[in-house]
Amino acid sequence: IAQQADIVAALTLEVLKGTTKAFDSDIHLLRPHPGQVEVAQRFRSLLDSDHHPSQIAESHRFCDRVQDAYTMRCCPQVHGIANDTIKFVKNIINTEINSATDNPMVFAERGDTISGGNFHGEYPAKALDFLAIAV
Numbered sequence: 001i002a003q004q005a006d007i008v009a010a011l012t013l014e015v016l017k018g019t020t021k022a023f024d025s026d027i028h029l030l031r032p033h034p035g036q037v038e039v040a041q042r043f044r045s046l047l048d049s050d051h052h053p054s055q056i057a058e059s060h061r062f063c064d065r066v067q068d069a070y071t072m073r074c075c076p077q078v079h080g081i082a083n084d085t086i087k088f089v090k091n092i093i094n095t096e097i098n099s100a101t102d103n104p105m106v107f108a109e110r111g112d113t114i115s116g117g118n119f120h121g122e123y124p125a126k127a128l129d130f131l132a133i134a135v
Contacts, residue, residue: 001135002083002086003042006039006042006043006079007046009072010042013043013047013072017059017063018068018072018073019063020047020048022068022072022073023043023044023047025037025044027040028040033077034080034084035079035082035084035085035087036080036081038080038083039076039079039080039083043075081134082134082135085130085134086131086134088127089127092127093124093127095123096123100118101118101119102118102119103115103116103118103119
């Protein structure tokens with residue numbers, strides 16, 4: 001869904017005859033959040049094709065418009081944090097799926113049984129709340 005949002009936004013920018021200047025890699029390397037850099041790169045790859053130039057983009061290549069609306073030029077910043085959040089949550093959920101949450105924990109090799117708190121759901125709960133905010 002996050003990648004589809006990038007594609008829809010890129011197509012929207014193109015239909016609005018927007019510029020790709022806001023997605024220049026040097027801009028995004030000055031604030032190098034991984035998701036932001038990734039989304040800007042995705043926009044460039046979708047919109048700046050030397051091999052298959054868009055007729056719409058070519059029709060206004062030398063337009064004198066200074067900048068596009070925030071909603072278009074800020075897509076890497078807005079979509080980027082959503083992508084970073086998805087990756088963060090995926091890491092938490094993968095850890096949870098591959099963890100022991102029994103209580104008590106039985107350590108047969110050392111002959112010990114310990115009551116702990118691995119059963120607590122705070123990690124997935126907070127991560128999923130964070131995901132809901134991002135989405």
